[in-house]
Amino acid sequence: MPKDHGIGASSKRREDIRFLTGKGRYTDDINLPGQAHACFVRSQVAHGRLKGVDISAAQKMPGVIRVFTAIDLEGVGGLPCGWQVTDRHGNPMQEPGHPVLATGKVRHVGDPIAVVVAETPEQARDAAEAVQPDIEELPPVLDLRGALAEDAVKVHEELSSNLCYDWGFVENNREDVDKAIATAHHVTTLDLVNQRLIPNAMEPRVAIGDFNPATGDSTLYTTSQNPHVIRLLMGAFVLGIPEHKLRVVAPDVGGGFGSKIFHYAEEAFCTFAAKALGRPVKWTCQRSESFMSDAHGRDHVTKIELALDKNGRFLALRTQTHANMGAYLSTFAPSVPTWLHGTLMAGNYRTPLIYVNVKAVFTNTVPVDAYRGAGRPEATFQLERVIDKAAREMGIDPIELRRRNFVTEFPYATPVAVEYDTGDYHATMDKLVEIADFAGFEARRAKSAARGKLRGLGVNCYIEACGIAPSHLVGQLGARAGLYEAATVRVNATGGLVVMTGSHSHGQGHETSFAQVVADMIGLDENMVEIVHGDTANTPMGMGTYGSRSLAVGGSAIVRATEKIIAKAKKIAAHLMEAAPEDIELKNGAFSVAGTDKSVAWGDVTLAAYVPHNYPLEEIEPGLEETAFYDPNNFTFPAGAYACEVEVDPETGKVEVCSFVATDDFGTIVNPMIVDGQVHGGIAQGLGQALLERAVYDEYGQLLSGSYMDYAMPRADDLPSFTVDHSCQTPCTHNPLGVKGCGEAGAIGSPPALVNAVVDALNRGGYEHITHIDMPLTPSRVWAAMR
Amino acid sequence: MYSFDLDRPVTLEAALAALKAEDAQPLGGGQTLIPALKQRLAAPSRLVSLAAIPDLCGIDLEGETLTIGAATPHAMVAGQAGAYPALAALAGGIGDPAVRNRGTIGGSLANNDPSACYPAAVLGSGAVICTNIREIAADDFFEGMFATALEDGEIIIRVRFPVPQAACYRKFDHPASRFALAGAFVARFPGSVRVAITGVSEEGVFRWSEAEAALSARFAPDALEGVSLPPEGMIEDLHGSSAYRAHLAGVMTRRAVAAMV
Structure with missing residues (x-):
């Protein structure tokens, strides 16, 4: 018999009610009072020397608030890379700079050169067409093998070549492998191409920057699979904003497939410009723009x-x-x-x-x-x-x-x-x-x-x-971040639960399956469990959703936090029933004393935690809320x-x-x-x-x-x-x-x-x-x- | 999209008057023009919609002649042109439901996309394009990729199709756009066969005279054995070589014939 609730049940996806009835709230659905609109001027050539950008005509266009080029981004760092690979000779990879707006050169069709911020999206777009970049075209580097030729044109002049790294794995196996192949009974060889793809999430990327001059707080609303990662990368490396002054919100997100893991220039720009202009700044990607600006x-x-x-x-x-x-x-x-x-x-x-x-x-x-x-x-x-x-x-x-x-x-x-x-x-x-x-x-x-x-x-x-x-492993492999996950389980006074996770759902159904896990562990109806994700202001710092990790890592953090909840709730139940905590059993949402008919309901225990009239305050803190961080081994x-x-x-x-x-x-x-x-x-x-x-x-x-x-x-x-x-x-x-x-x-x-x-x-x-x-x-x- | 003025006249006379304005451009169902506008690839200052003129919309059968108003959407042709089944089927295979409910026959013909379906039906049927000033035989109408015999201020009013004894359209879908990578419209009339090929030539839709001659002599798929199109002048892009398109045109023609015998 298939189960009808808890782990193993095909519970209907609760999030689908809002997705299928037009009640979702995506980033583009958010409009802030006084918001201005950004349009990016992008390179139309693949490779060229950027000798200057004439913004004089654009600045005079109707509705234009300001036109930004790279020189206007003083103090803004480049976009960081989160992983350093070591090559087969033990040297670090070649790591070029990645400016928010092109500096000195443009390096691909779509490379952002300037941004117009105007009163309406149409005015921003009109003025963007009036921005005149002065580009001296260079031969483009396109062929993978040709790019490594001695005399190849370089994408980044400051690097020694177009080679990022030459990686060997496992380098110590190299000779043995060569020998085995040279002497084998049969060797099958195949040349193939795994072609370039464009992700095409249903929802294009959107970013809205907001700044509150009274508090000095910045907020970024963005289409992200991992708002905490964006807060860390953008705050620490690009804009110099400490985490407590920066909030990143990724509300409903319409698909990512990886393309919304990464920190993009548009996010940093909108956050920066909101402060510079004292107004919220919104950018919504056009579909054709996403073809040349989303990572392939x-x-x-x-x-x-x-x-x-x-x-x-x-x-x-x-x-x-x-x-x-x-x-x-x-x-x-x-x-x-x-x-x-x-x-x-x-x-x-x-x-x-x-x-x-x-x-x-x-x-x-x-x-x-x-x-x-x-x-x-x-x-x-x-x-x-x-x-x-x-x-x-x-x-x-x-x-x-x-x-x-x-x-x-x-x-x-x-x-x-x-x-x-x-x-x-x-x-x-x-x-x-x-x-x-x-x-x-x-x-x-x-x-x-x-x-x-x-x-x-x-x-x-x-x-x-x-x-x-496993953080200990990926750290050795060059990851510049830990890859654990975090969860906070908050039990309310009358027994309902809110689970705050660092994972992010953009189609995966976390709100349903995570609730099934918690409900199953305690023996409650799934509808008593609410899943909260996507806002750094109310979720513990987790690393987000990608690599099929959310249930295995994020779900494990939820299990650990729920285990802490159960352990504490048992102590409270033991007090209420005047029994020893080790004799308390939790079944179907009720606590009982083993071998007796004594029992208290889940709600009695949660109420006692928040209305601690009869409560062992010397031994246990009131309240019922636990956080766990889980790093897999x-x-x-x-x-x-x-x-x-x-x-x-x-x-x-x-x-x-x-x-x-x-x-x-x-x-x-x-x-x-x-x-x-x-x-x-x-x-x-x-x-x-x-x-x-x-x-x-x-x-x-x-x-x-x-x-x-x-x-x-x-x-x-x-x-x-x-x-x-x-x-x-x-x-x-x-x-x-x-x-x-x-x-x-x-x-x-x-x-x-x-x-x-x-x-x-x-x-x-x-x-x-x-x-x-x-x-x-x-x-x-x-x-x-x-x- | 750039800003523009939109006229939505309800009579032909008003539409023609509106089109006299400087830079005015007619708008059919908008299935090509609107996407171009959205991408800012076109910047007309004034559009005159032809979609609200009742006289331009409708299907009428008189004897062996089917007349279709220029502003008739594909979905209506698909559903109501039962007197000419091959034409109805062709219309029902254009784009998707949204396209078929907005796109019009007049708009498709005036645009003359080299991969569109309707030009094949019009040329293959030997239809007559009736405009506000004259009647143009299909053979004289299509003048190459996105080019037609229409002059400035001239708009299509209706299209008159002689209903053939039998006809069939076979299309091989472009993998991305679902336009015709190659399409063949074969129509059999007493004493003659017409074959029109779309999606294939750099010159747009064309009549394949060798195939017509072979099929006029003997109407059977194997009559086309040894008849093939040369790759020269055929479209070549990331979706197929000129040789592939020339080959596909032959396959689609043979399949159309096979479906008719």
């Missing part, structure tokens, strides 16, 4: 080699990747191709020797940073593609080849620095085989063939490191197996996804319906990458895919109905809930399944020469491959 994702060019023995056992793996950083280092950019990518190269397999080399490169393009999955999709894609290719080359069934190499004993220390605590890869594969009806594939293929279509079946596994992250490792069936139209190259099955092991499940939804969304996003999406720059550095007319987002009719199963559960061993995280799995696991399926269809259809097609597998690309 992926953009790796990779060569991978897998060495196998004659039985198909993996001996060694070597990958070389060029990763595009774009023009500047976005907040967490350096960590994505390194620690979120190299550490996952073992996948679900016992490969004893692994070496990962990554060259991160500056180019005249929009900065690239974490995007749903962040490094793990890139790792999974190359690994699961090369395994499929190896299976084909060696004549081994692709599922069998994977099974032969599965990690089966846990904990398992990989050769790439992480330890998988638990998992059962055979179980998820068994489940996949059962649900996806592989036995019936041949019959389905014959039916497709009768209609002139080529049918194929693709299978792959994935593993990801979630619950980011390991990542979590969700894993699973995915299958995709496609039909290819050989005349047009069009791929139709016929079915998609996902079997995931997320450990304990709090709300199965929300987990289904997270996986559905992830698969849609992954198939969007596999089939449709691609950011394309031309040779001048202009973004050709700069609108939905050319950037193809997945739509409902591009996708089949997904089959999602998460009945295989090996609970995480090191967090109190046993949860692993499910937000990114679909986006990580689905691209290789789709590409494996298309290659399978083409091979079965007689196109044996096709071993790989780079994503997105658009009709024209598939057709071209068949020619």
Whole structure:
């Protein structure tokens, strides 16, 4: 029987009532009295020397309050990078400055040069068109390998080259890996591109700065996944405002997918300008503006080699990747191709020797940073593609080849620095085989063939490191922040609870699932628990939501705080019933004395805490409110197996996804319906990458895919109905809930399944020469491959 | 969007008078112009909406001729042009419901987007475009990408379609915009076949005369064997090479024919 409340129940998402009835309150819904409007003047060229900015005409335009350029931002620091990678020679990465407004040079189309603040958004935009930047164009740096040539033009003159870092992992494995590959029975090699993506959250970014001259307090309303991180970064590094004078509010946020983790120039500018002008300053991003100002994702060019023995056992793996950083280092950019990518190269397999080399490169393009999955999709894609290719080359069934190499004993220390605590890869594969009806594939293929279509079946596994992250570990890896999470549980006098979390919900359903956890622990109705998030003024300092961490890390902090609440409440109950605290039991929201019929209700205890007439004040403080900080001692490792069936139209190259099955092991499940939804969304996003999406720059550095007319987002009719199963559960061993995280799995696991399926269809259809097609597998690309 | 004045006349006469104002520009359903305005790619000082003129909206069947008012939205054609099923189906496949409820046939033709669907139907049917000053045969109307025979101050009033014995439109969707990456409209009349291709040529919609000749001789999909379009002059962009588009035009034509026999 499925549960109808608490942990394991598919409770309806309480936040959907406001989201689906137009009652949400997003940043753009906030309008402050006297607010002015900002419009950014952005570079229209990819690379050039900024010799001056003529603002004289713009300043005279109607409604203009002030036009800002870099010289007006005195005392404003550059945007900080939150992660320092050390290269394979032990040197720190090259870290260029990242000014809020361009100084000296413009480095990508969209680079902000000036800002007009005016009475209305239209007036700001009119005047922005009258700002005249004087730019001497320079040749743009666009090609990743070309950027590293001796004589290449430099994106940042102050650096020695366009190389951010040359990272080797694990550097000590390098020679052994080379040797193993040189002497192996079989080596499969694959060159591939993991293309650049544009995040496209439904809600574009918005920032509103506000300053109170009476108190000296600044407030920033922003579309953020992590308001505390923005307060810390912007306050400490950019504007010099201490935390107690700066409040950051991220109200309802319409999707992030990583793009709203980072601290952006517009946030700092609006906060700065509000103080400079004595008026609130609001900026709302246009959709086309977001294409050239939100951090992009992926953009790796990779060569991978897998060495196998004659039985198909993996001996060694070597990958070389060029990763595009774009023009500047976005907040967490350096960590994505390194620690979120190299550490996952073992996948679900016992490969004893692994070496990962990554060259991160500056180019005249929009900065690239974490995007749903962040490094793990890139790792999974190359690994699961090369395994499929190896299976084909060696004549081994692709599922069998994977099974032969599965990690089966846990904990398992990989050769790439992480330890998988638990998992059962055979179980998820068994489940996949059962649900996806592989036995019936041949019959389905014959039916497709009768209609002139080529049918194929693709299978792959994935593993990801979630619950980011153990601070002690990421600190060693270059993180400049701790990655714990915090929660405060406040019990009110009449028994209702308010839980304040440092996590942030922008679609994940925290308000529902976090309430389920607390209600389950105490034995109360979920509706007695309210979740508060998104405002640094009333939540404890936590690190926000990304990396599938909210339940595993934030939820664990909530569990710890609730445990403290229960412990204290038991002491109060013991006093009320004149019993020993260790004899008190809490069940279904009532306290009883073990072995007796004595009991007091939850509300009696909470009331006693706040109306302490009969209360052991010498022993216990009144009130019932507890805070906990939780720092995990390991990542979590969700894993699973995915299958995709496609039909290819050989005349047009069009791929139709016929079915998609996902079997995931997320450990304990709090709300199965929300987990289904997270996986559905992830698969849609992954198939969007596999089939449709691609950011394309031309040779001048202009973004050709700069609108939905050319950037193809997945739509409902591009996708089949997904089959999602998460009945295989090996609970995480090191967090109190046993949860692993499910937000990114679909986006990580689905691209290789789709590409494996298309290659399978083409091979079965007689196109044996096709071993790989780079994503997105658009009709024209598939057709071209068949020619 | 820049500021502009908007006229919304309810009679044709008032619209034509309003269009005489300097820099005045007609506005159909706005499905191309409004996005361009929002991106500040166009800056007309005065727009004259043609959407509120009852005389410009409606579908009328007389004998074998279907006449559609220029301001008739695609959704109405999709729902009410049952006398010409291929045309109704084409209209029902344009854009999404919002586009189909606002976009008009006259607006689409006057814009002549090289990837739009309606030009293929008009050219493939050999329709007649009736304006406020003359009648223009489809063969004389389309003059290349975004270019038509319309002169300043000339607006489309209605379009007259001869209903063919059989017709079919097959479109291969552009992955992002869902315009036609390649579309073929095939219409069979007594003694002749017309084939119009959209989405493919740098010159916009065109008649594929080799295919017409082959199909006029024998109306069957395999009559098109060995008939192909050269890639020269075809659109090439990030969504497909010129060779791919030329190839797709052939596939769509063959599929249209197959659906008709």
